[in-house]
Amino acid sequence: MLRLEKLTKTYPTGDMALQAVDLEIPAGQIVALIGPSGAGKSTLIRCINRLVEPSSGAAWLDDVNLTRLSQAALRRQRRRMGMIFQEYALVERLTVMENVLSGRLGYVGFWRSFTRRFPQKDVDEAYRLLDRVGLLDMADKRADELSGGQRQRVGICRALIQDPALLLVDEPTASLDPKTSRQIMRLIVELCAERGLAAIINIHDVALAQMFVNRVIGLQKGRVVFDGPPDALTAEV
């Protein structure tokens, strides 16, 4: 469902963040992307939904070449890719419910979300998701009243309400304590399995990756240096 072909990114600074990365992820598969800081994990995720423009190579989502799209077509494809961020990226002055519903608007409408009225089916789905992640009674709280773990649960709901085929998850637990990190990882993995979603989870905590996924991809200096089950990981990766 996702195929990267020689995906390459060189930043204007000369940093070769990705060097001809080839990768295939079948539908429904959850993959952890590990590697030291600066390895290119975040760049890889962002080249897929083009928050970062790749320098060359291609990223295919099913039969669509994501690297060759008009802005309008790119917006449509981004709806198929939910993103979860390290720092949650919630709108602080909006409520939990409004933040979740903003996921229905995609990237462009994000800041307009609080002036929009949403169809009842979206509201119902938002309540269902909040219930699933244990935040039903927080729906009307402002985002800035939440703990880090609660914020990330909202971030998860906002990504899922897009009804994506693929989740791009960028260091979801880097700002959380170990216990909350495990809860958030479990939630992401369970929800992907329930919905048949593929996911790429960028995570520098190898132990956490080992706990929750069957396939680990190791990046170093912009290249894939490992691809396999977590128990085959060697100390060098």
Ligand code: ADP
């Ligand atoms: P990781 O997510 O594994 O920590 P990144 O993708 O953030 O790695 O970074 C990969 C490399 O690209 C690093 O050398 C980093 O300094 C560089 N880099 C990342 N973002 C930018 C940017 N906006 N401009 C220039 N260089 C960048």
Ligand code: ADP
């Ligand atoms: P960074 O890693 O650069 O500090 P973030 O991970 O918070 O920043 O966000 C990366 C980019 O994605 C930013 O340009 C931000 O405006 C955008 N962004 C953040 N959250 C959302 C969202 N929910 N919907 C659309 N775009 C977002």
